[in-house]
Amino acid sequence: MQPYDVLVVDDSVFMRKIITDLISGDPALRVVGTAKNGKEAVELVKKLNPHAVTMDIEMPEMNGLDALRAIMNEHPVPVIMLSSLTQEGAAETIKALEWGAVDFVGKPSGSISLDLHKVKQLLLEKLHIAVKTNMRKLSRSALSKPSPKAPEVPKDPRPFSEPASRMERRPATGAAGFEHIVAIGTSTGGPRALHQVLSDFPEYFPAPVVIVQHMPPNFTKSLAQRLDSVSRLRVVEAEAGMILESGTAYVAPGGYHMTVARNGNHSYKIHLTKEDPRGGHRPSVDVLFESLLPMRELKRHIVLMTGMGSDGAKGMLALKQSGAVTTIAESEDTCIVYGMPRAAVELKCVTHVLPQQEITAKLVQAVAREP
Template sequence: MSKRIRVLVVDDSLLLRKAISKILGEDPGIEVVGAAKDAYEARDMIKQLHPDVLTLDIEMPGMNGLVFLRNLMRLHPMPVVMVSTHTTQGGEATLEALDIGAFDVVAKPTGGASLNVQGYGQEIVDKVKAAAQAPVRRLADLRAAGTMAGGSVSIGGRKLADPGRVIAIGASTGGTEAVRIVLDSLPAEIPGVVITQHIPGSFSAQFAKRLNASSKLNVKEAEDGEPIKPGHAYVAPGNMHLLVTRSGGVLRCTLSDGPPVSQHKPSVDVLFESVAKAIGEKAVAVLMTGMGVDGAQGLLQLRQAGAVTICQDEKTSVVWGMPGEAVRLGASERIIPLQKIAEEIISGLVAPRT
């Protein structure tokens, strides 16, 4: 019998501590070794109980979750799954936590005292299990990749801002920082970029805002029917699928409230398949770090349609699930480290297709 994953639950709400502990404890592969009401109690319990994974509330009295996470990643790095509220403030804090080095995030279940945990349980179980298997990534790992990328890739005066082309990017666990690194390395004079990042529904607007603050592209949350313009990037809204469609000869963002695909909404497969249908060989598509298989089949469709297809390599991925599956399927034309992906995108735009 394989060793069970030892989990410490940290949340200032007694109700949530009990609910999360119960959900995790019911899985035979997980052992909840303790539950702490604040960061100080968590600090002591980590020393005593040696958990493999932490679930951590962001908003706690005394030392908040972000301060605690910074200290933890500096002194005792370990996999952490953040538990955050569906608020603007919660979204900003969550993205900061992911930048600091948290493995992933789950939104708190809604419903007050009744705690609507339908569908929530499997998500947190899956993320805790994935966190336990992934190598611990300090903030410095991704920051180093960003530094190595060395600013914008040069396009040497070439005219690449073709409104008939699109760059499509899909990512999940580890993607919020990885996508930022790629976008920060891209020049403004390129075709429109469409992005599906698995992220809790209320956090996508903050994610787009953070990307816009550092990128040379104009980054925003996608709106239904808006034209895809060169020099702009469009992020799928949380809980809505993003598709690329052609209307009146113009490529547009189309939002769909359809059911989850590949267990996700928004789904990378939905985005990639729509791009394959809309423009085929005129696309450049990138599948980045993430758990699961979403995007692999869509990337295969893109490759079969003649598009340039790129996967992030295993070494620089926080989790090599989605890109790994794409490689297994033969969907990826190029397997590239994170710090070289922007350069490869430009190469894909420049090189003629045979």
């Protein structure tokens, strides 16, 4: 079998050599070219037609984000971003994932980044996913400029009553102010999937949404900020002790397991731990889902979207067996990686298999039907 062709893009000669050596160590991959800026990268993608590209973000003439957009518009190929581990680098990476990048690898900081070898396994793993990605699933909607946050006042607030503003929200039903909870798990391809799903929620949605996206620290904060800018819901990176509120989405912080715990008899709160990774993940979707098992008084709606592996599938099965109202798996048609949803489908614990763009409508419908 012929190896997959990879184009390496970085403005540093040293980094291009390091990345090339890392990739060349895998017999299933070969570097067919290198580029020192985004402009060169766009031209070489057309000329070489590689199976995947590794793309630095900060480069002269044309940066990685601009190059990514041009590639996705003119000659789409799977792109892995090499991101700095700073907050600014994280924000740029989230944009790249929305605009069509398959995934990213954190790029060690420093003028001589010999410790890039530490991420060799991660880089190769993500390249193997990228070269097999069906580019038709990277919808062109991700390539347009992201829309501003939707208006606070929807045209038709039914079937829910709409508060005047977030600050004026008052509990609608029950001591905790809600009787439903939505829990979402995702991994590779998740930022764009979450962008789609959260931007479709009504602002008056009468339940909290708790989310695990496999992602390191810094990046989850930037993800939450980005999602907050496009969603009617308030979206925050979760902090220990936060009291859950309707109309708010909570993103698990990178490096921590997130669970939901009762807060006396009147509310629910976020709990964060540094316990060992589950299945290689911290945060883990299974850990979040399992924390909802005792909460039979809540109507639980569970979602698994695009991602490699099986994290969340066993937790979804347990929740289904304990009376969860809705269990949704994203369909293969829209998954960048049909791993986590497939695992749930194979366990026969899924009530609905839906494309990404239909998931929110089903959740809204399910909550409206369950008084």
